[in-house]
Amino acid sequence: MATRGFFGKQRDPALEARIPPGQALTEDFPVLSAGPTPRVETSSWKFTLKVGPRAVKAWTWDEFHALPQTKLTRDIHCVTTWSKLDTHWQGVMVDDLLGDAGIEPPTGFTLAHSYDGYSTNVPTPDLVGGKAMVATIYDGLPLTPDHGGPARLLVPHLYFWKSAKWVNALQFTERDELGFWELRGYHAYGDPWREQRYTGDP
């Protein structure tokens, strides 16, 4: 249904192919979260890999930085309809975390947990094979608390709520267990190209 009198902004055809349906380009980096921004000190920061309830490996801030550091440049897409192109990140690939822990992906499902109690579910295949990292640097600078610092998950091919801020654990689960927003009406998978915004979207 065309809307009377609506034409939209001038669009750049070169960029249009990179913008999923219903999204609009933003130049700034909006901040969204369910509650106040937690202040996490790197001196007490810890990141844990869990299989079910069992912790299999944990890293301090220094140990984490001794792991291979990778840079990624990716487009990101927020469910609130902004997209941002060519964002620059640095951190540790989930592949390298598994490698350092000496394990293969043990189950098909993962829950990411955060310092503020937030969680989000991502299928394990979407986290490995060079697809996702735990990022500590954005645009060349330490990730600020507003944007999830000291560390956030980065799963850029899914809507950005999956890239959990203030992340402190990845937990492999036997079943697909829904996370915080997924229990509150948001889609279990969240593919921006299929516009999987809300529960029930195909």
Next chain:
Amino acid sequence: MTPTTPLLWQTATLERVVPQTARVSSFFFRLSQPFRHVAGQHVDVRLTAPDGYVAQRGYSIGSGPESEPGVIELCIEELEGGEVSPFFHEVAKPGDEIELRGPLGGHFIWTEPMGGPVLLIAGGSGVVPLMAMARHRAALGSQVPMALLYSARVWDELIFREELLQLHGARNGFDLVLTLTRDAEKREGARGRRIDSAMVMEAIDQFPEPPKLVYLCGSNAFVAAASDAVIAAGIAETAIRTERYGG
């Protein structure tokens, strides 16, 4: 709160436009598929250009669930250089149809069984979903203590000002503390500084116990500063729910 069937797009007809401030108007839409929302929820609005290009934006519902059956009120601020808000302010006329879907959101919501006391803190147009909560409480005749701490730049940018003053004047457990950060004139009953912990304490001093739920809505900078003030006032971080207007 978790629908298992897809939320379908529906057409909605613009019934009337009511200016609230110089830059904010209320747009009342009649739903072709009426729904009942929960206070605090939003809808996604979809506009389609002749070439098929689609723009989507989320807008909080300002009306209470009981306000007007089959009609929702969206308050839209005209943003310079925007794509969707200028359409509503400069092009849309009563009788026009748009598409929307909802109601959406299962976190930044308040229902009476969730209880209280409830502290609402709004910056600018962040008052909209909180107004739905205040209207819901009023429509129910609820006894749950509620207070709204509302910050705007100047007196004439206070959205819903007269209705809020009336709700406050009814003296039935709804408190209102207004603060203006840029108004040159002194306004009776309005503070003249940014929100701080002393103002939070003042807003909740009629509560019989500390607030069980705190809802913060506004720009990111506002929400960050207001959460610091709430935490400094000794309120548990876990009580705080935020909604930030991202841009």
